Amino acid sequence: MDAFIDTEHVLRFGSFELDVRSRELRTGTKSVRLQEQPFEILRMMLERPGHVVTRDELRDRLWPGGTFVDFEHSLNAAVKRLRAALGDDADNPRFIETLPRRGYRFIASIVVGTSGGTELAGAPPRLRLAVLPFANLSDESGQEYFTDGLTEEMIAQLGQLCRGRIGVIARWSSMMFKGTTQRAWQIGQALRADYILEGGVRREGDRVRITARLIETSGETHLWAETYERHLTDCLSVQADVATRIAQSLALELAPGQPPAAQAAFTSASAYQAYLQGRYHWNKPGIEGVEDALSYYTEALKLDPQFAPAHAGVARVYVTRAEYYREQPRRALETARTAAKRALELDPGQSEAHLALGDVRRMLEWDWRGAENAYSHAIALNPSQENAHRGYGTLLAALARREEAVREAERACELDPLCLVVSSAAAWVRYLTGDYPAAMAHCRRTIDLDPQHLISRRIMAAASLQSGRTSDAVEVLDAAHTASRGDPVVISWLAHAKAVSGDRQGAVDLLARLRRLDRKQYLPPYHLALVHVGLGDLDSAFAALQDATVECDPALANLAVEPRFQPLRADARYAPLLERLGL
Secondary structure, X not given: OOOOOOOOOEEEEOOEEEEOOOOEEEEOOEXXXXXXXXXXXXXXXXXXXXXXXXXXXXXXXXXXXXOOOOHHHHHHHHHXXXXXXXOOOOOOXXXXXXXXXXXXXXXXXXXXXXXXXXXXXXXXXXXXXXXXXXXXOOOOOOOHHHHHHHHHHHHHXXXXXXXXXXXXXXXHHHHOOOOOOOOHHHHHHHHOOOEEEEEEEEEEOXXXXXXXEEEEOOOOEEEEEEEEEEEOOOOOOOHHHHHHHHHHHHHHHHOOOOOXXXXXXXXXHHHHHHHHHHHHHHOOOOOOOHHHHHHHHHHHHHHOOOOHHHHHHXXXXXXXXXXXXXXXXXXXXXXXXXXXXXXXXXXXXXXXXXXXXXXXXXHHHOOHHXXXXXXXXXXXXXXXXXXXXXXXXXXXXXXXXXXXXXXXXXXXXXXXXXXXXXXXXXXXXXXHOOOHXXXXXXXXXXXXXXXXXXXXXXXXXXXXXXXXXXXXXXXXXXXXXXHHOOOHHHHHHHHHHHHHHXXXXXXXXXXXXXXXXXXXXXXXXXXXXXXHHHHOOHHHHHHHHHHHHHHOOHHXXXXXXXXXXXXXXXXXXXXXXXXXXXX
């Protein structure tokens, strides 16, 4: 995890010293007057240097519920007063960076002073790098998985090599610019990236040439270029080596004070090729490529049973199968656990295996501390692993740790700003923490990118329902129901919304349809319980939740904070159920 600064100390930055206990800001021998609101804004940013402090977090701290103010004007005025006290320039900041419509970030290094000495508390990465899809320059067709795989390998290795200094934009957002004709500064603006790495791959017979260029986006300045040429017996046998060399060179260019970490070698070129094809399918939208990915990962493990990344890939596939109810969740999650542990036995540095283990501990074992440790370990190994931040944020929301949950979800969005899955997960975190307007805003952004995105439409409906807009919720879910062609989760949510809105018969009809679906596909008991809650049948709701515990329904982790289950909380059966879950 990124560091959280203890603001009970004296904090020094630039020529300033802030004594938090006495609430004094000094520069040299002079005291700088700082009013209450600017002081709190500064304190919040110093607690998490390098991270975005959102406008919503500032609103909640400075103007809690029930306080009537012109929020936008008041916040802007308070930040302006803070900048004036620090002598900071909004257009060329030394201390406070503005992220339009999102919040603020403290960007200077901090020294934490105590009576026993000082220790440097360096800010988490401010620099942001995007690795654009490497171009396939070969005359041969069918090489997309090779060039895409090289791009993904670069992203993963740079995230590990540059940790603590550079934030690496995640794969999905980078891949949106495949084949683009946009200028570097335009890509930089879209991804909020300071640098981009681009390149190309050309195969000629048994040789491959890989070029890479580092560009500073704002001035479109070419900072670094390198060409690698290798002899091939298998075109993929050198890919990891070349990716590591580029990543190490780039890490030295942008973070010269940090030695690059050693990377594990791939022992079987054919296994790596199968693995790379699995990654190609894994990265398709939604559930589309999961089964093909599993097939290729399995093939990789037949060729090399000691290949840790393939075991980690299998683990993540089975977590996804459980989350999407493609098989009985307990069985899928137990398989995921076995694969993740095997990956970590072979390579304890596998960030994706730690991520999968965090998911398993959250959804199968209800081991909340163990899940937090696993997510934290994944993030420590690769701070740019957006899925680890996403999973950790979901865990924290389930545990009602609101501010931490929002912070992790927003960090995932920073790392992968155009990813639909990450954005919808941030919406879900906002929903579980009770911030329905922010949840709907995230959903609207996702739906703007993909009007058919089912999960975002479901969350939009749930947030609308909690905001008292029941007719809007039903309308959104009706449309999603038509588009989804019988998805049991959508049907369950629609039945609940209809029941809450007063259309009991419509809810009963949908419940009957769910019962018929149960003969053909898995019916998630957690979501079935939601229908019964809407209908006021608490006995059936608790029976369904009991089934959910037996089957380890992944959604069960949200039970303590899901607002639609509020009618259950006064029932004597509710507390023992939470106790069983460790909540």
